[in-house]
Amino acid sequence: MNNKLSGGKLVLVHIKQLGINKIPYIEDLRDRCIKYIDFYPVTLLPDTDEPGVQDTTNMYISIADVFGNEYLIKDLPLERLNYEATFGVKQSIHKKISLQNSAINCQNANNVGKYVALIFWYDLPEFSARNRSDVTVVDSVTVPITNVIRYNSLPDEERMTGKRFRQILLGTPTITPDLRNALTLTQLKNIYITLRKGSYNVIENIPVMLFYQMQMLQKSIFANIIFDMQSSFLTIGGAGTATYADYVGKSVFLNFVYEK
Amino acid sequence: MRVLNNIDVFQINTVGGSQEYYFPQNVSWAGKKINRIVVVGSTSQEGQTSPIDGQTSLLSVENLRNMYVDLVGKNDLEIARNLSAEQIIFFNNHIVNVNAVLKLQLCRFTFSLVPESGCFLVYVIYEESEKELLLSESVTIQFPLSASADITIKEIIDEYMHVKIERVTAVVAWNTDETPFYLTLRDEKDTFVFNSVHSCLMRSQTNNGNPSNSQIYPLALNFKDVDMDNSFVRNATNKDITITLTFFYS
Numbered sequence: 001m002n003n004k005l006s007g008g009k010l011v012l013v014h015i016k017q018l019g020i021n022k023i024p025y026i027e028d029l030r031d032r033c034i035k036y037i038d039f040y041p042v043t044l045l046p047d048t049d050e051p052g053v054q055d056t057t058n059m060y061i062s063i064a065d066v067f068g069n070e071y072l073i074k075d076l077p078l079e080r081l082n083y084e085a086t087f088g089v090k091q092s093i094h095k096k097i098s099l100q101n102s103a104i105n106c107q108n109a110n111n112v113g114k115y116v117a118l119i120f121w122y123d124l125p126e127f128s129a130r131n132r133s134d135v136t137v138v139d140s141v142t143v144p145i146t147n148v149i150r151y152n153s154l155p156d157e158e159r160m161t162g163k164r165f166r167q168i169l170l171g172t173p174t175i176t177p178d179l180r181n182a183l184t185l186t187q188l189k190n191i192y193i194t195l196r197k198g199s200y201n202v203i204e205n206i207p208v209m210l211f212y213q214m215q216m217l218q219k220s221i222f223a224n225i226i227f228d229m230q231s232s233f234l235t236i237g238g239a240g241t242a243t244y245a246d247y248v249g250k251s252v253f254l255n256f257v258y259e260k
Numbered sequence: 261m262r263v264l265n266n267i268d269v270f271q272i273n274t275v276g277g278s279q280e281y282y283f284p285q286n287v288s289w290a291g292k293k294i295n296r297i298v299v300v301g302s303t304s305q306e307g308q309t310s311p312i313d314g315q316t317s318l319l320s321v322e323n324l325r326n327m328y329v330d331l332v333g334k335n336d337l338e339i340a341r342n343l344s345a346e347q348i349i350f351f352n353n354h355i356v357n358v359n360a361v362l363k364l365q366l367c368r369f370t371f372s373l374v375p376e377s378g379c380f381l382v383y384v385i386y387e388e389s390e391k392e393l394l395l396s397e398s399v400t401i402q403f404p405l406s407a408s409a410d411i412t413i414k415e416i417i418d419e420y421m422h423v424k425i426e427r428v429t430a431v432v433a434w435n436t437d438e439t440p441f442y443l444t445l446r447d448e449k450d451t452f453v454f455n456s457v458h459s460c461l462m463r464s465q466t467n468n469g470n471p472s473n474s475q476i477y478p479l480a481l482n483f484k485d486v487d488m489d490n491s492f493v494r495n496a497t498n499k500d501i502t503i504t505l506t507f508f509y510s
Contacts, residue, residue, distance in 0.1 A: 135337075136357075136359075137340070138339065138340035138341065138347075138356060139340075139341050140341055140342035171344035173326045173372060174373060177370065213352075213353070214353060215353070216353060217353060255344055
């Protein structure tokens with residue numbers, strides 16, 4: 001079983017009512033092998049001003065098989081997918097699933113009207129590859145936050161062009177190597193990263209906190225994924241509805257490990 | 261299981277507001293393949309001192325959050341540029357591997373914020389190997405140690421342990437935040453290097469439910485023919501502490 005990650009996508013599930021709430025159909029995930037699912041408990045979500053679900057009490061998730069006939073997972077407490085509770089130890093799926101037949105069973109009235117943020121890690125062979133070399137290089141990127149509503153592009157670092165990436169590591173300094181102020185850990189919880197290759201989002205709206213690996217018991221390794229720095233970006237959750245004055249002018253610091 | 265064969269330490273003094281510090285060059289592991297580098301600062305409230313000079317205070321880990329590492333390989337191949345020290349700090353569960361021979365004169369630490377005056381420790385793990393170790397026999401001992409004092413393994417065995425250990429296969433230290441210490445192991449033929457290893461590298465315990473202070477596996481080593489008289493435990497603080505230590509042996 002290949003545990004390495006390649007594609008990742010944030011899917012928001014609107015909790016419209018108590019009881020069954022279907023997970024929306026996502027074309028990019030159709031016929032894909034889903035490796036893992038993470039739940040991200042946070043208030044501010046990307047591209048929406050609706051609040052996210054944080055309290056997983058009496059919340060359950062069911063995942064249907066690719067034909068929608070039977071459940072691979074039935075009424076699993078959502079807390080089991082909460083990366084903060086499991087310390088990064090992911091629930092293994094490793095099967096194709098039917099999203100539109102999967103659902104979240106909400107028995108918590110406080111969560112009605114909110115969104116559940118699920119991260120689907122899926123197999124993406126078009127933009128990943130096997131190891132070609134044992135030699136890896138660590139490089140760094142400082143991403144300045146200039147815009148709270150639109151995209152904050154990753155700098156176009158020529159030395160990382162065309163590389164195959166194995167790890168993305170979030171750092172939490174107060175001052176970055178190029179002497180910019182960095183976002184605090186609390187602020188970083190509202191930052192999402194999208195890594196694009198051409199017009200395809202290899203990693204889409206993934207919370208950068210999932211790359212804060214030091215506290216996790218399971219390490220996330222990518223299968224030599226490829227993406228273009230100049231078309232990749234960070235966004236801030238909340239769609240510009242909250243007060244973000246503290247974000248602008250600060251930076252996010254990331255280390256990338258790639259194949260030499 | 262990943263088994264370390266050799267672990268050496270050097271100390272970097274942060275003085276005079278300098279923000280750039282280079283690796284030492286006259287070291288026994290120069291020209292050898294380095295597996296991992298781990299930086300150690302102080303997390304405890306107790307004043308911790310370096311095992312090298314016995315007096316310089318360890319910097320708090322907050323200082324090390326603003327430290328970065330540049331590593332260059334022997335063929336001038338850049339291995340790491342601005343690698344955050346957080347990725348190689350002792351409480352990180354997934355230390356970034358080096359796995360290269362380093363050109364030491366080009367390897368350095370830089371700070372983005374002037375650090376306080378003090379020092380930090382850099383542990384260099386080299387010639388690591390993969391081995392199947394059965395960690396079945398162990399002995400856990402608890403003993404008091406005066407401020408900045410040391411005690412040999414021979415004295416520990418005679419007074420507290422009553423079990424003869426010749427081949428140590430793993431060590432685990434407990435309450436490492438409150439009772440930090442250094443362990444030095446030597447063998448009679450000087451085959452292995454295990455110099456002043458801080459107890460935080462041997463931790464295996466959650467702290468306030470935070471797994472970042474635990475390790476999935478104990479620190480595994482393959483240390484034969486321990487020289488009891490020249491191997492010792494040293495108190496890392498300036499106060500009297502009680503140390504709890506587990507040896508796995510065969």
